[in-house]
Amino acid sequence: MPTMKVARLYDSTDIRFEDDPIPTVGPGEALVKTRTCGICSGDVMGWYMKKKAPLVFGHEPAGEIVEIGEGVEDFQAGDRVFVHHHAPCFSCRACQRGEFVQCPTWRATKIVPGGMAEYFVVPKDNLSGDTLRLPEKMSFADGSLVEPTACAVKSLRRSGFQAGDSVFVIGLGIMGQLHVALAKHAGARTIIGTDFVPYRCTKARELGADLALNPYEVKDGNVEDALREYTQGEMAEVVIVGPGSIEAMQLGLRCAAKGGTVVLFTASKPDDTLTLSPNDLYFNEVRLIPSYSCGPNDTREALRLVQDGVITTEKFITHRFPFEQLHAAYRNAAEARDSLKTIIEFA
Ligand SMILES: [Zn+2]
Ligand SMILES: [Zn+2]
Structure with a gap:
C-alpha cells in the first residue's frame, strides 16, 4: 500500500511525522496532492487542539487534484483547487x-486526514459544496489565503459594517490584519488597531490603519482612553475582538460606540464567563455578535478578493517553510511575534 507523510498533532508541543496509507478515493470524491497549507491561529491554540488530538491538523490547504472518484463531473485530475475543510x-x-x-x-464534514499531509481526500459534500478551482493567475499560496480571508469576510458582514464606519481591531495578527485590509477596501472612515507587538502595529499602518495603539506606548497603558481621545469620545462603530480572552472582550465592549457592534471572532475557553452590563448594552444598543469560521458564500467572495489583488501573499504571508520544517513553522506561528501568516509548502 503506498504511503505518505502526515504531521499528526498529539499536543501543541508534540507533533509527529508519521507514515499513513494514501487514502483511497470513493464515489463523488477526489484525491488532492497538497501543495500549500496555512497554519491557523486556531491550530496553535493549545486547549482547542488538545480536545481534538490526536489529529492531522491543517485546514487551509490548496493543491492539485490527482484522482477523481466515480461520478465526479465538475472536476478532473490536474485541477488546481482551494478546498474548504x-x-x-x-x-x-x-x-x-x-x-x-x-x-x-x-x-x-472534514477533509481526510487533514491539510498537513502529502495527500488528502475531499469527501463528496466538500467537493460539490465548497471546493473552488483556482483561477490561472492565482498561486497555491494565494489559495491558502482563501479560508482565513473568508473568515474575516463573514465577520465583517455579520458586524453590519457600512462604508463610512469607524472600526477598531483588537489583535493584529493575520486575522486582525485581514479585517484592517477588508475594512479599508470596503470604505471605512477610520481604522484603529491595537497589539502589543510593534511589528504588527507597523504592518497595520501599512495595510490601511490610521492608528495602531501599542498598550506599552499609550498613556498608562490605557488603550480605551487613547481610543476615546482619538475618536473625540465617539469610540468605534465596529469593534473586532481578535483574541479569545475575556480581557480582550471586555476591552471591546468598553470601546464600542453607541449603536455599535462588537464581534467576538475567537472562542473563549469552555469554562470562561463574561461579565457585562445589560443596562449599558440596552441603552447604548450595542450588539454582541460572534462569528465562527465561514461558509461557502464567504469562500467565494474571499477568492474574488484574492483574485482581484485586494488580499495578496506579499502583504499577508510572511513566512514559508517546507513540510520537513513544520516544527519550526509551528513555533513561528505560535510565538505570534514578527509574523502574519505562516504557510507550509509541499514539494
Ligand atoms: Zn483558519
Ligand atoms: Zn445544511
Whole structure:
C-alpha cells in the first residue's frame, strides 16, 4: 500500500511525522496532492487542539487534484483547487437561513486526514459544496489565503459594517490584519488597531490603519482612553475582538460606540464567563455578535478578493517553510511575534 507523510498533532508541543496509507478515493470524491497549507491561529491554540488530538491538523490547504472518484463531473485530475475543510448540505433549515456553520453536515464534514499531509481526500459534500478551482493567475499560496480571508469576510458582514464606519481591531495578527485590509477596501472612515507587538502595529499602518495603539506606548497603558481621545469620545462603530480572552472582550465592549457592534471572532475557553452590563448594552444598543469560521458564500467572495489583488501573499504571508520544517513553522506561528501568516509548502 503506498504511503505518505502526515504531521499528526498529539499536543501543541508534540507533533509527529508519521507514515499513513494514501487514502483511497470513493464515489463523488477526489484525491488532492497538497501543495500549500496555512497554519491557523486556531491550530496553535493549545486547549482547542488538545480536545481534538490526536489529529492531522491543517485546514487551509490548496493543491492539485490527482484522482477523481466515480461520478465526479465538475472536476478532473490536474485541477488546481482551494478546498474548504467543512461544507454544508445547502438544504437544512440552517442552510436555508444562510447559517452554514450551524448545518449538521458542515460540522460533520472534514477533509481526510487533514491539510498537513502529502495527500488528502475531499469527501463528496466538500467537493460539490465548497471546493473552488483556482483561477490561472492565482498561486497555491494565494489559495491558502482563501479560508482565513473568508473568515474575516463573514465577520465583517455579520458586524453590519457600512462604508463610512469607524472600526477598531483588537489583535493584529493575520486575522486582525485581514479585517484592517477588508475594512479599508470596503470604505471605512477610520481604522484603529491595537497589539502589543510593534511589528504588527507597523504592518497595520501599512495595510490601511490610521492608528495602531501599542498598550506599552499609550498613556498608562490605557488603550480605551487613547481610543476615546482619538475618536473625540465617539469610540468605534465596529469593534473586532481578535483574541479569545475575556480581557480582550471586555476591552471591546468598553470601546464600542453607541449603536455599535462588537464581534467576538475567537472562542473563549469552555469554562470562561463574561461579565457585562445589560443596562449599558440596552441603552447604548450595542450588539454582541460572534462569528465562527465561514461558509461557502464567504469562500467565494474571499477568492474574488484574492483574485482581484485586494488580499495578496506579499502583504499577508510572511513566512514559508517546507513540510520537513513544520516544527519550526509551528513555533513561528505560535510565538505570534514578527509574523502574519505562516504557510507550509509541499514539494
Ligand atoms: Zn483558519
Ligand atoms: Zn445544511
